[in-house]
Amino acid sequence: MSETAAGWVGVALPLKEDARLVAGRGRFLDDLGRPHLLHAAMLRSPHAHARIVRLDVRAAAAMPGVLAVLTGAEAAARSGPIRPLIPTTAAVPDHCLAVDRVRYVGEPVVAVAAVDRATAEDALERIRVEYEPLPAVVDPEAAMRADAPLLYPALGTNVVWHDTLTYGDVDRAVARADGVLRERFTIQRYASTPLETFGAIAEYDAGTDAFEFWTNDQRPGLTISILAASLGVPQSRIRLHCPDIGGAFGNKRRPAYLLVCALLARAAGRPVKWIEDRIENLTALMHACNGIMDVELAYRADGTLLALLVRDVADEGKNLLTPTQHNLIKLGNIVNGYRIPAVRYEAWSVLTNKCPSGANRGIGKPFMCFAVERAMALLARRLGLDPAELRRRNYVTADQMPYTTPPGAQYDSGDYPATLERALERFDYTGWRAEQARARAEGRLLGIGIATSVEPAGTNLASYELVTGRRAASGSAEAAMVRVEPDGHVRVSLGDPSSGQGYETVVAQIVADELGVTPEGVSVARGFDSATTPWLYLSGNYSNKFSVTDVGAVVGAAARVRAKLLRIAAHRLEIDVTDLELRDGAAVVRGAPDRRLAIAELARTAYADVLGLPPGVDPGLEAHHIHQNPLAQPVDADRRVRSQLVFANAAHCCLVEIDPRIGRITLRKYVVVHDCGRELNPLIVEGMVHGSTVHGIGAALLEEFRYDETGQLLTSTFMDYLKPTAADVPTIEVDRLEHPSPVTPLGAKGVGEGGSIPGPAAVANAVEDALAHLGVVVRSLPITPEQVWRWLREA
Amino acid sequence: MTAGAPPAPAERLRVRLTVNGAAVEREVEARRSLADFLREDLALTGTHVGCEHGVCGACTVLIDGRSARSCLLLAVQLEGARVTTIEGLTPADGLSPLQEAFRACHAMQCGFCTPGMIVASTELLAATPAPDEAGIREALAGNLCMCTGYVNIVRAVAQAAVRLAVPAP
Numbered sequence: 001m002s003e004t005a006a007g008w009v010g011v012a013l014p015l016k017e018d019a020r021l022v023a024g025r026g027r028f029l030d031d032l033g034r035p036h037l038l039h040a041a042m043l044r045s046p047h048a049h050a051r052i053v054r055l056d057v058r059a060a061a062a063m064p065g066v067l068a069v070l071t072g073a074e075a076a077a078r079s080g081p082i083r084p085l086i087p088t089t090a091a092v093p094d095h096c097l098a099v100d101r102v103r104y105v106g107e108p109v110v111a112v113a114a115v116d117r118a119t120a121e122d123a124l125e126r127i128r129v130e131y132e133p134l135p136a137v138v139d140p141e142a143a144m145r146a147d148a149p150l151l152y153p154a155l156g157t158n159v160v161w162h163d164t165l166t167y168g169d170v171d172r173a174v175a176r177a178d179g180v181l182r183e184r185f186t187i188q189r190y191a192s193t194p195l196e197t198f199g200a201i202a203e204y205d206a207g208t209d210a211f212e213f214w215t216n217d218q219r220p221g222l223t224i225s226i227l228a229a230s231l232g233v234p235q236s237r238i239r240l241h242c243p244d245i246g247g248a249f250g251n252k253r254r255p256a257y258l259l260v261c262a263l264l265a266r267a268a269g270r271p272v273k274w275i276e277d278r279i280e281n282l283t284a285l286m287h288a289c290n291g292i293m294d295v296e297l298a299y300r301a302d303g304t305l306l307a308l309l310v311r312d313v314a315d316e317g318k319n320l321l322t323p324t325q326h327n328l329i330k331l332g333n334i335v336n337g338y339r340i341p342a343v344r345y346e347a348w349s350v351l352t353n354k355c356p357s358g359a360n361r362g363i364g365k366p367f368m369c370f371a372v373e374r375a376m377a378l379l380a381r382r383l384g385l386d387p388a389e390l391r392r393r394n395y396v397t398a399d400q401m402p403y404t405t406p407p408g409a410q411y412d413s414g415d416y417p418a419t420l421e422r423a424l425e426r427f428d429y430t431g432w433r434a435e436q437a438r439a440r441a442e443g444r445l446l447g448i449g450i451a452t453s454v455e456p457a458g459t460n461l462a463s464y465e466l467v468t469g470r471r472a473a474s475g476s477a478e479a480a481m482v483r484v485e486p487d488g489h490v491r492v493s494l495g496d497p498s499s500g501q502g503y504e505t506v507v508a509q510i511v512a513d514e515l516g517v518t519p520e521g522v523s524v525a526r527g528f529d530s531a532t533t534p535w536l537y538l539s540g541n542y543s544n545k546f547s548v549t550d551v552g553a554v555v556g557a558a559a560r561v562r563a564k565l566l567r568i569a570a571h572r573l574e575i576d577v578t579d580l581e582l583r584d585g586a587a588v589v590r591g592a593p594d595r596r597l598a599i600a601e602l603a604r605t606a607y608a609d610v611l612g613l614p615p616g617v618d619p620g621l622e623a624h625h626i627h628q629n630p631l632a633q634p635v636d637a638d639r640r641v642r643s644q645l646v647f648a649n650a651a652h653c654c655l656v657e658i659d660p661r662i663g664r665i666t667l668r669k670y671v672v673v674h675d676c677g678r679e680l681n682p683l684i685v686e687g688m689v690h691g692s693t694v695h696g697i698g699a700a701l702l703e704e705f706r707y708d709e710t711g712q713l714l715t716s717t718f719m720d721y722l723k724p725t726a727a728d729v730p731t732i733e734v735d736r737l738e739h740p741s742p743v744t745p746l747g748a749k750g751v752g753e754g755g756s757i758p759g760p761a762a763v764a765n766a767v768e769d770a771l772a773h774l775g776v777v778v779r780s781l782p783i784t785p786e787q788v789w790r791w792l793r794e795a
Numbered sequence: 796m797t798a799g800a801p802p803a804p805a806e807r808l809r810v811r812l813t814v815n816g817a818a819v820e821r822e823v824e825a826r827r828s829l830a831d832f833l834r835e836d837l838a839l840t841g842t843h844v845g846c847e848h849g850v851c852g853a854c855t856v857l858i859d860g861r862s863a864r865s866c867l868l869l870a871v872q873l874e875g876a877r878v879t880t881i882e883g884l885t886p887a888d889g890l891s892p893l894q895e896a897f898r899a900c901h902a903m904q905c906g907f908c909t910p911g912m913i914v915a916s917t918e919l920l921a922a923t924p925a926p927d928e929a930g931i932r933e934a935l936a937g938n939l940c941m942c943t944g945y946v947n948i949v950r951a952v953a954q955a956a957v958r959l960a961v962p963a964p
Contacts, residue, residue: 014898021906022894024841024881028907031840118805118826195845195853195907195941246843246907247941278846500905500942683901687943691904694944718850718939726945727936731928755944 008509008519009746012683015505016519017244017498017526026244027526029199029216030275037201038067040264040274041120043110043127044284045102048136048353048711049149052100052129057110059126065119068268070111070260072097078263080230082256085222085322086464086472088160092152094320096230096256096263102131103151103318104354105713106284108256113264113272136353136711140315141292143352151318151351160316160323161349161467165331165639167406168342173307177298181379184294186780187367187760189287189315189705191360192695193723194499196246197281198254202261203271210237211262217255218248218499219540220528226255231262242527248499248541249695250359251286255321283716287705288360289326290315293371298342303383303393307342308335310371314347314364317354324349326357328463330364332409332643333454336372337416338394343406353711359542361695362753365456366760373451373761374768374778381772387450387765388424392417402742408640410631411454411647412749413739414675420452423651423673426735432655432669440773445658446668447770451761452651455676456644457750458548460632461538463643476632476645478545479534480553482511482561483622486607488585488600490515490522492557495539496550497528501752502684503546507554509681510746514558515565516582517599534624544750547677548646552627552745560623568605569597571614631743646741648749650674652693652762658770663789665701665767667730674754675737678747688751690732696759698724700767701782771795801825802871812873814839815883823870830854832870833880841881841910845939852938855911856880862918862937881910884917893917893955902951904942911938916952925956 020026052072061069072095081093093099098109110127114120135149142148143158151158174180200215211231217223220240228235245252257274265272276285296309314326327347334345380387396403398415405411424430429448436446462474479495492511494503504526508519515522525533538549562582569587570577573595580587587602589595603621605612610619635641655669672689679685702722706714715721732755740747760781767788768778774795802808804826811820814837821836828847833839833856845853847866854865857879884891890898893916903909912935919926919934926934931952932945940948 015901017906018898018901018903019890021903021909022897022913023885023890024843024910024913026906028840028843030834030844118824193941194905195851195939196843196905197845245905247905249941278848278851500903502901502904687901687904687947690944690946691940691942692944695941717848718846719848723939723941724944725936725939726932726949729945731946731949732944 008512009680010678011509011681013505013509013519013681014683015502016508017502017504028196028244028246029214032201032214032243034201034203034271036270038113038115038268038270038272039117039120040111040113040261040272041117041124042108043124045098045105045107045109047102047131047133048105048138049134050102050131051134052098052102052109053132054130056128060112060123063123063126065115066112066123067270068113068264070097070263070267072099072109075260075263079259080232082321083226083229084320086461086468088324088467092154096259105711106280106355108260111260111264113268138352138354138707138709138711140313140350140352143350144348151353158351159348160351161327161347164344164346165407166344167640170307170309170342170344173342174298177306178301179299181297181299181375181382183375183378184292184779185371185374186292187290187370188781189290190699190703191251191287192249193281194247194249194251197276197278198252198257198285199275200258200261201271201273202258202265204262204266206269208237209233213240213258214243215240215258216242216245216252217258218245218252218497219542220497220530221495221535221537221539223253223255223258224530225537227258227262230259240530242497244526245497245499249361250363250542254285278718279716282721283713284355286358286360287317287355289357289364291326291367293367295371295375297375297379299379303385303390305338305340305394308340309344310334311346312348314349315354315357316349316351317357318351319356319358321356322358324464324467326364328466328643330368331407332405333365333456334368334407335405336369337396337452337454337649339396341406345407354707361692362756365753365757366696366699369451369453369757370761370764373758374764377765377768378777388420388429391420391452408636409642409644412741412743413677414647414649415737415739416452416649419649419673419675419737420651422735422737423653423671426673426733427653427669427671429653445660445770447656447658447766447768449654449762449764449766449769451758451765453649453758455648455650455750455754455757457544457648458629458645459543459545460642460645462632462634463641465635466639466641471634473537474634475628476545476549477536477538477626477628478549478553479536479539479624479626480550480557481534481622481624482557484561484565484599484603486603488598488603490517491525492522492554493525493533494550494554495528495533495535496541496546499541501546502681506681506684510551510554511558514555514562517585521585536626544753547744547748547750548629549627551748553625555745556625556627557623560625561621564617564621565599565602567614567617568602572597572605572612646744646749648674648676648751648754650754650758652758654762654766656763656766656770658788660792663785663792665783665785665788667697670730671733672755673735673737675739676751676754677739677741677749679738680746680748685751686734689734689755692753693732693755693759694724694729695756697729697763699781700760700763704782808871810871810874812875813877815879825869825871827870828866829868829870829873830865833865839880839882843907843910845907852915853908853911855914855938857914857918862915881913884913892958893920896951896955896958900947900951900954902943902947908938908940912940912948916955919952920956920959924960928953
């Protein structure tokens with residue numbers, strides 16, 4: 001930690017990157033070119049499930065301007081299958097283009113590279129494919145049945161994983177309970193739909209048999225590993241760059257598309273760019289996993305929770321890259337913020353003929369929170385308790401921290417009851433309850449929703465051992481480099497490419513404090529470049545992990561440079577190193593501020609006047625550091641594991657008004673009180689809370705990838721897949737508590753996913769609260785005006 | 796091309812227009828969208844393409860002072876028009892008061908929607924110098940932002956209105 005008084009960490013510093021973004025001077029993937037660049041387009045399956053009987057690409061290949069055509073069979077001959085994040089039991093080859101069989105609408109079948117995108121798309125129209133449609137399995141419970149159509153006959157099942165994990169004496173808890181609330185909840189497919197779609201440029205250098213990629217893939221570590229394995233080249237001959245990334249939210253990782261571009265580029269002998277269009281994005285990139293949760297909550301008459309039993313069916317679609325993650329990622333915190341001593345969790349991870357499921361802001365936890373917080377609302381009503389009071393009786397309290405949940409997650413710090421109280425106060429809960437009663441008497445429908453949640457950060461891949469029985473990739477770590485250049489300016493790079501989190505600013509703040517300089521004196525590399533950025537298999541922009549691993553990597557690298565600067569200065573000034581501090585851009589003698597050496601002068605010594613270095617000190621001022629979060633440990637003998645590592649928390653309180661004539665739901669007020677530990681830059685933090693809360697509102701009221709029973713996607717444009725607009729949402733009012741994490745280097749926690757986790761539950765609870773007197777129970781999302789109108793008619 | 800018959804999609808046509816104050820004359824395919832024309836032919840990459848079906852607003856530009864979706868227009872339709880993009884709204888040195896307000900309020904995260912937001916806000920403030928919150932939200936309802944939840948964008952436009960109302964010293 002810095003000894004200087006500068007204290008840039010914690011300052012709401014306006015963002016460096018905003019200065020370019022606001023002028024349209026960002027550099028996004030589609031802004032980049034390469035000499036002799038070709039453009040790709042992909043022919044996609046119109047069927048949810050079909051056999052490819054015949055494929056004729058000759059007319060397309062013969063078109064002027066078409067330089068390469070790639071079929072699935074050719075892709076399979078020229079590259080290996082996509083290696084999954086962790087190999088699970090679903091060990092079937094997964095090629096970058098469909099081979100012999102298509103398994104969801106929108107699955108890529110043929111790729112074409114041409115002189116421009118229009119020509120490539122013209123060529124697609126000349127491709128002839130004969131399909132033999134097969135029965136599609138769309139519903140995950142249908143897919144679990146023994147007689148279900150199989151996506152992969154070689155697997156003999158659509159079920160990737162089924163297991164029951166029990167923690168504590170569940171049966172005894174249920175037997176001595178005063179009651180058990182049983183309910184079934186479902187969640188739909190939706191996605192955060194970053195405004196910039198996915199894409200890549202691939203270039204092949206035949207002279208060195210090397211590939212270079214530019215992509216907005218948010219998880220470069222895994223992607224490089226997959227590409228090298230599939231292309232059969234060493235990772236040292238893959239170079240991958242990320243420019244500015246126009247939002248990601250978990251969705252932007254599909255190595256298959258980079259592989260397609262690479263194979264086209266190698267075939268054509270020219271670089272190839274592919275930019276996903278919006279229909280491709282909505283149809284085929286990544287959907288948040290839909291699912292079914294059967295929840296049983298055993299309780300005492302006073303509302304004390306005794307056990308939680310969950311049967312969790314995760315619909316993976318055709319996800320072979322990361323199946324089972326939607327189960328594993330919610331297991332540790334399946335009890336949300338509550339002290340529930342016994343847990344039984346039955347997991348099903350199931351393949352269906354739909355778009356691959358995958359990471360989407362909060363991955364799995366929005367459903368965890370929806371199910372648990374809906375159950376809490378229903379239980380409060382059953383017991384005649386205020387929903388706030390039921391929560392108060394069950395929270396993990398501040399004096400119980402750190403608290404280990406039955407499945408093994410460790411809640412590191414926080415005051416969950418105080419977070420709720422602050423939210424109720426900010427919302428004016430008592431006042432609005434009175435107003436609600438008045439409005440009800442006038443026939444108006446007001447509803448108040450409360451939802452609170454934990455927000456985990458960081459992923460421990462060792463949790464996959466629960467599925468595979470053996471350790472493959474494991475742990476939680478990130479890498480960073482800090483270098484004082486020969487002119488004294490500081491350069492930093494990080495294995496995690498920002499997709500809107502302001503790293504160029506917040507990382508500069510952290511390093512400025514460590515080195516006693518200003519953030520203006522620190523340049524943080526945009527994006528990612530595997531040739532200049534230290535990285536790991538785990539590197540990337542995902543899982544809320546910045547505070548868990550990245551900050552530690554930056555602090556660690558800066559601390560090494562700091563130690564070296566001080567050592568050089570001590571030698572030059574002939575003084576003990578402990579008498580020096582770094583501040584105001586110099587090494588300064590404590591108590592004698594006139595005795596100082598500027599960092600630029602120390603850098604000159606380190607790089608140019610190397611005979612001036614102390615004995616045993618190497619030239620240069622550059623350090624790498626990899627921070628491994630110590631909380632990430634293997635699965636223990638009782639099958640407990642910290643699948644995620646650091647826990648923020650939040651309380652959401654919102655007010656809806658329902659128009660009884662047309663079923664319209666208007667959000668009139670929305671208060672968030674959150675606690676993400678130490679806020680490194682409150683301007684960034686608050687923006688994250690606003691944005692992720694609105695993602696939750698969208699999931700609650702608007703967004704759904706709706707499939708018909710044959711597996712056709714009915715919502716594949718922004719005309720029918722509805723996103724919240726500025727006119728649909730209120731100003732999100734934000735307040736905060738700040739309980740630093742004891743397990744991260746600067747006390748920060750995750751914040752990017754927080755709003756998206758309790759948001760759907762809070763809005764659902766408010767809608768139900770407005771309609772509860774009519775017997776309405778909200779069991780699924782989104783809650784559309786049509787649904788409300790039907791409820792009102794049925795009442 | 797005979798009168799009345801539409802050109803073939805790949806037929807090349809000449810178009811003359813004004814972009815950010817400069818006269819531009821180019822031969823383009825009839826099917827070339829204004830967005831692609833600006834980005835590919837004129838290298839004005841500040842205009843972003845987010846959906847290509849006219850919903851997201853990322854590609855918003857001003858045409859004769861009014862906002863329009865550049866993804867839904869063909870370049871050849873712009874014969875004689877004055878087109879203003881984010882580049883034309885950015886001073887040679889520094890930022891405009893509206894852009895300054897966006898930065899001060901951190902009214903963006905990934906920044907992909909931001910040029911379209913600036914263009915739409917420019918149109919709003921030209922017509923309504925002191926909009927209220929509902930007016931700002933309504934005016935920006937045609938521009939999707941996936942990052943900010945709109946809170947800071949609305950704040951920024953309100954702040955810009957105040958900045959613009961105060962005459963420069």
